[in-house]
Structures are given as C-alpha cells and as structure tokens.
Amino acid sequence: MNADEPFIRFDWIIDNLGQIGQRLGEHVLMVVASVLIGFVISFGLALLARSHRWTYGPIIAVTSTLYAIPSLALFVLLIPITGLSLTTGIVALVLYTLLILVRNIVVALDGVPPEVVEAATGMGYGPLQRFWRVELPVATPVIVAGLRIATVTTVGLVAITTFIGLGGLGYLIINSGTRRFFPTSIYVGVALCVVLAVVADLLLLWLQRRLTPWAAAQGR
C-alpha cells in the first residue's frame, strides 16, 4: 500500500459497482440458502428431541462441538469429502446454524404454557392441528429470535468462504482488499457485511411482528 493511497477511493467504487453488486448477490444467496436448509434440518431435530427426550443431550453436545470449530478449519476439513465446491461452503454454514436453531426451537416449544395446550385440547384440537395452530404460533417469537442470531452469524461466516474459492463479500475483503493492500475494497466489503446483517435482522424482526401481532400488544 502506498502511503498516499486514500482509505476510500470513490472512483473505484463507482467503476466497480457491477462487481460489488455481484458479490453482494452471491453473499445474500449463500446466507438465505444456508439458513433455510439449516432451519428445516433444525426443525426436524427439534421435533425429534421433543418426542424422544434422550436425544436432546447428544444433539446439543454434537452441535456445540461443531460450533466451536473455527470456520476456516471446518471448510478445509470438508474438502476431502465434498471438494472445493459450493457444497462444502453450504454444508459448513448449515452445520453452524444448527446449535442456535435447535436450541431455540426446543426451548420455544417447551415454553408454551400448559394451560394454553389444555385449552386447545379442550376446544377439540387434535395433536397435529394443535401443534400447527396453537403451539407453533405461541412459540414463534423465540424461534424467530434464534433465526435472527443464526442469520447474523451466517452473514459473517460467508465471508470466510472466500478462502475456498467462494466468498461473496469476503472476496472484496480478502482477495481484492487485504492481499493487494487496497483499503477501499476492504472497507466496502466490511461495510456491506454489517449493513446486510443489520437489514436481515430488522427484516426478521418485522416478520416476527407480522406473524405474531398479539405479542406486540402484550408489550414484548
């Protein structure tokens, strides 16, 4: 980096809007794909943990251990299995969402007051209908709280996938930024990551308010 290289070169940003937009698009796609797949798997695991209580401990133990593995190491350790591919990136990102999502879904469903469940049963709901129409809606705020954290975490992690040839905004931070001593690219990448995390968080918060209008009325 030259001493006179400015921290932000606006002309570079304007000339490279196309590339920046493309990286942002990749980033968003990887986040959405990973969180969606992670949510579906976590939902299944949470239902399993609730119907067979003994599985909850092992599920949490395994997902917490996965969670402690640094992402760069996990990406690399998946290479022997899935190669240098998008699959490797998505698999690792999905694994990281499991701990938060499974835990919050189980805690959320456990937290549904028994009198609510009884009232629903008393009104003639069968188990399946009661789950979809009563328990799940009541549990939604806590489930969405988990989704928010998983999403913000994933936004940061996608950047690391640049080391295995993917990367989204991570490409701007590492490949065209740090490695070439080019601060503008670094700061554009970091700023967009933060904006993306905040926007995703607010969108999910909005979604939760839409799904559970009664929760707002109770002053949650």
Add this chain to the structure above:
Amino acid sequence: MELFGQGIAWLADPANWTDPRNGIFLRLWEHVSLSAAALAAAIAIGLPIGVWIGHTGRGATAVIAIANIGRAVPSIGWLGIVFPLTLVAFGRGGLGFVPSVIALTALGIPPIVTNAYAGMREVDADLVEAGRGMGMREMDVVRQVEIPVALPVILAGIRVSAVQIVATATLAAIVGGGTLGDFIIQGIFVRALDRVVGAAILVAILAILTELAFSLLERRAISPGIRRGGQAAPIEPGGVALPRVAG
C-alpha cells in the same frame, strides 16, 4: 478421504514441528501468545465497562447498541478494518502481531461487555440493598456481592470471547500474524493440502480445548450456593452472548 491420512501423516512427521522458521511449534506459540494477549486486553477493557454500566445502569443503551453492532462485524472484517490503519500508523511494524492483536481484542470485547452487564443486572436488588444495609461501601457491594453472584454469566462471556479469539487468530495469517492459520492459508495458495488439513485438525482441537478449559473453569469458579439449575433460557438477540463462530 485420503486427504485426512495425508494431513495426519504431515502432523506425524517430527521435522514439520521443529522447523525454526515455519514449524508447528513456532506457529502454535504464535497462535497461543497472540490469543492470550488479545484475551487479556479484551478482559482489561471490557470487564470494567460491563461491570460499571451493569452496576450504575448509566450509558447502558449506548454501550449495548455499540456492542451489538460490533457483533455484526464479521471476524475477518476486524482484521480488514485494522490492517490499513496500523500500516499507515506504524509502517512495516503495522504487519503481523500489531494489527492482529488489535483486531482480536476488538472482536473479544463485545461478549465480555454484554455478559458482564447482563450478569450484573440480574443480581437480586434485595441482595444489593442488604449489602448496603450492612454498611458496605459501593465498591464493596460491587466486589463482594454483585460480581460473585454475576460470576457465572461473566465467565460465560469470557469463554465466548476466548473461543472467538482463538478461532479468529487463524485468520491473522493474512496480515502476517503467522499462527496455525498460516499453514492453511499459504497451503491453499500453493495447493499443499496435506498441511492444510493437518493444520485444520490442530486448529479445531485447539478451539475445542479452549471451550472445554473455560467451561471447566466456570464450573470450578462458581460457588455451589449460587449454582443454578433449571430450564435453559432461549437465546435472544442483544441478550447474553452466545459463542459466535469466528475465523
């Protein structure tokens, strides 16, 4: 799958450990010393802030908001933010240890602050009143009542911070900080995948050991009188810090 075998073979070769310029022992030492320095700095900065705003309730909204935005910055982002600044400030000295330790400290502070704050706020107000009623001075209330009761939550914040720092130290290699990440990042560059996989195994073990060591410390440090059981709390945004995967 044979890549795992190659990684383990790389780890099993003693020559790879003792090389004085690029050996595993050297990189491991860089990794551990960098992480320890950053964790110490993060505790020294974050703990007083968290304890103080938890005790007084003053400035809490602002500090917690900043800590939450801090959490939205990707781990790699901290290195990216700090690196150009240290280069300009220190010239060649702005490579390696200096930007790495600053970035890792910045990354480690938010969980310590938010947990210390949350832990202090949860302390039963009656306990604090009882302390004051016994004639304790404000500092004694903090030290002898609030901190011991809040200790489990405070230590959990430090554990989260430690695991994140150890994980992200892997990435310090891109700014010349060495660490075990150097084998991974350089190795991918030159396609020496045995080193890459071997070092990844070591990094994973180091991070899991850090998690276990701090969990053990938490258990030992908490007096049985205030050990809580009961139902797990949900994880809420802006609430008590959860380990964020980093690096």
